[in-house]
Amino acid sequence: MAKRLNDYVDAKVAVNATSSSGALVGIAVDTTGYSRARFIFQFGSGAGEIAALSGNIGVWKATTSGATYASVPTAILAAVTSGVMSAAKLAMVIDLPTDPDNEWLKVSGNIISSMLFHAAVVELYDGINRPPTTSLQELVTI
DSSP: OOOOGGGTEEEEEEEEEEOOOEEOOOOOEEOTTEEEEEEEEEEOOOSOTTOOBOTTOEEEEESSTTSOOEEEEEEEOOOBOHHHHTTOOEEEEEEEEOBTTBOEEEEEOEEOOSSOOEEEEEEEEEESSOOOOOOSSOOOOO
16 A cells, blocks of 8 residues: 555645735644654735845744744744745745654744734645544645
């Protein structure tokens, strides 16, 4: 039988879809049992000519979901200027190894636009000792 992506990848929402400005609100993700996490960001056009991303959107880590999160210095998206953002629908990816000492990850950063649609999912993969489950509302496999 052929392997399917959902046989070894656990997909979770990392940032709820929204169009607010200011702080990008991430959801804490438990990476226990996985050796890698791939964050897939989507940024929609919809905003005017001033839509932009600051250079501090990235992944943060902590020992527990309620602990203080620290930035993962190499897991940061580059700033994107308004000339590029206003005309594009961008997908950006951060793929990083998980840290067994800091198993909780969260996305954080700033959006420089009041109408820039954005969302993110995280794919946990390379399971160490944990079979995939999913928190998505619907998973269709054909």
